[in-house]
Amino acid sequence: MTDLFDQTPLQTPTGPRPLADRLRPRKLDQVIGQTAVLSPDGPLGAMLAAGSLSSLIFWGPPGVGKTTIARLLADETDLSFVQISAIFTGVPDLRKVFESAKIRRQNGQGTLLFVDEIHRFNKAQQDGFLPYMEDGTILLVGATTENPSFELNAALLSRSQVIILQRLSLVELELLAQRAEMDLGRALPLKGEAREAMLEMADGDGRALLNLIEQVAAWKTTESLTRDQLSTRLMRRAAKYDKSGEEHYNLISALHKSVRGSDPDAALYWFARMLEGGEDPRFLARRITRMAVEDIGLADPQAQDVCLQSWQTYERLGSPEGELALAQAVVYLALAPKSNGVYVAYKAARAAAKQTGSEPPPKHILNAPTKLMKDIGYGADYAYDHNAEDGFSGQNYFPDGMKRPVWYAPPERGFERELKKRIDYFAKLRAKRQP
Template identity: 50%
Template sequence: MADLFAELGAPEAAAPPAANAPLADRLRPTRLADVVGQEHLTAPDGAIGRMIAGGRLSSMILWGPPGVGKTTISRLIAREAGYDFMQLSAVTTGLADLRKAIATAAALHTATNRATAVFIDELHRFSRPVQDAMLPALEDGTFTLIGATTENPSFSLVSALLSRAKVFTLKRLSEDDLEQVIARAERHFDRSLPLLPIARGALIGMADGDARYLLGLCEELFALRADQPLDVAQLADIVQARAPLYDKGQEEHFNMLSSFHKSLRGSDVDAAMYWAARMLGGGEDPAVIFRRLQCAASEDVGMADPQAMVQVMTAWQAFERTGLPEGRLFLAQAIAYVATAPKSNAAYLAFDQAAALARKTGSLPPPKHILNAPTALMKELGYHDGYQYDHDRPDAFSGQEFYPDEIAAGDPEPLYAPNERGFEREIRKRLAFWSARRKSGR
């Protein structure tokens, strides 16, 4: 049945890499035990290891950053579990191609009685209709899906597909893992990288957890035939660091914003600066960072320091007028102000309670004494009757009731409860004073 796979451009067994293939291809592990960094899944007692030992695979989705072994693991899983293997890419595969692949897998199963594992790279790029088209084949066991994605499956895959597949999270490779990758490259070339120890550490940092990218850098360095080991500055002249992982429209974007906001809320100015720098370095629109700052200035600082909102808005305006690189000064100042300001969400909570009270009480009319009476009829109906102008009273406070009568009759609990932090300490005193005056007036 090899001709069926050939028609799809996905042979049953991967051919050995060509001599001029990228180093990452030539050093691809041939045993699952040789895959580094994912032992929590691939070890004999790991979730995937147990499947292979039992000789039966469940459909699965491998979720993790680039260069951590998703494709390699998929091939080796199928081989070691005794499954036929077919590889597709969601980037180039349409609905017609997928249906052809399903038919091929069904024909192969009929002819050989062997199960087929279909590996689909970049699975998140399939549209919802294409994802749905796989469901019957997964349901009846025509093939076992091994999907790979760099995006959170909860956001990018349909729920019906997620209910039929286990999601396994692959870890970003650690420095020790990447050191093992370098050691394999050195054994392959039978010589060490031409780097000083400090430059070797810098090389690992440049890879940012991506083994494939690291091997590409190693290949460049092995081609140099350098006479002397290179230092960090010489290394930087020869190779470039991997671009930071940041997708402005997807999960990483929201993860970074969440980390930034929570750092502000937690009064950790250093972490807040770090996450903002990560976002700015990844190409994020500065306006997105300022919007989050503005939200934190109200939601988390609030009336504990009302100047926080003013500081953020002023810094934002200065940034828009000046731009980068000087604009970083204004962004940093706004971050420092919000992160170090006293915190209170009392106003935010009060509005939530007010909204709940409004929903509960429906369309209660306001008390007539606070309604304007522009016509004689309204005056006859009692509009504005008894209203006391607060500025005419001692301390500019009349103590009148402004709730609807039905709510006021129930002696409601206060909604806004300022705390003892920052400016709200003064507000708390004022409210206590007004409350006492109001009660004495009653």
């Protein structure tokens, strides 16, 4: 299979070429994965068919083909391929790159400049690409694992098309493993379950899979290894998780929405994913408690207590024992009746408070500790509710002239069924007793 992809000698001055390098495709139709963008109907396929390739930003996890596809695009369009990394490239280096691209352009040769980790450049450095993109000196292809919306400036994004590359599926990883075996000239010494475990360890990263395959292929064994035997020889890759980046917010959003959607299994999965990624359990305890008051509220007042108790249990037990208490709270919240009635009412009340500004309370509910205050009407005609029939006076508590709103509308779920009965009851009494 080597001759199908790369004709470079297997040996380099420093030793054998890595398998990932040997298997790098030589044509776009040899790329495994990314069918959605490379197919004739995909964005890149359509650009190539029309002969109008524009500057691009490849956004995706590691090992999904960003560098390979950029190199092949240069081949397809007869552009000179230049690769730099934002980690190791400074302003003087960029100037040299642009000057070389200008010279090539004068000689009739365009330049595809591939910038790995482009999000590492600051906003001013990113602006430095703009004039060379606009005058055609370079066709920029940037690669990033971070959300371009947050990491790249608007000017650069407006001149580029963002192409989202997906992690490789298990089926695609298996195809890559088969291609590696053809290159090696032998099958990997793994039983079926062990092979599946190896694919899972790669976690959607093709380059990581090929590195794992190289390790397995180097073992001196005459028998096929089981899953357990493989696990003792290979270290599982840490799950991709950035506790301060977008992945952090994506996973807590997935956990929150799973709880809101009453799916305890999905909620436990995302909870476990965050813990496995190294998330602080105290952050999860805080967010779980927030879920209780935002999405369950008074439909189950006990939900908040369950969260606070699980939080306290975690603080006493620590990790990993205390994490079970948090998991218990997650399941309770997922199965509890849901209501955002108080949340919606609170937001409406905040909005009204901002709009009405400094409107004072009505005088009849103001205290009057001095004679002057009594003389100007403070506390006049206040009805003491305990002395009223049914313990309810029905008097107005909003600022004078403000139309009485209805913000809290509890749904017919959980304990809020009882609260709705009380609201309806007081509303009828209020209507009866107000003029």
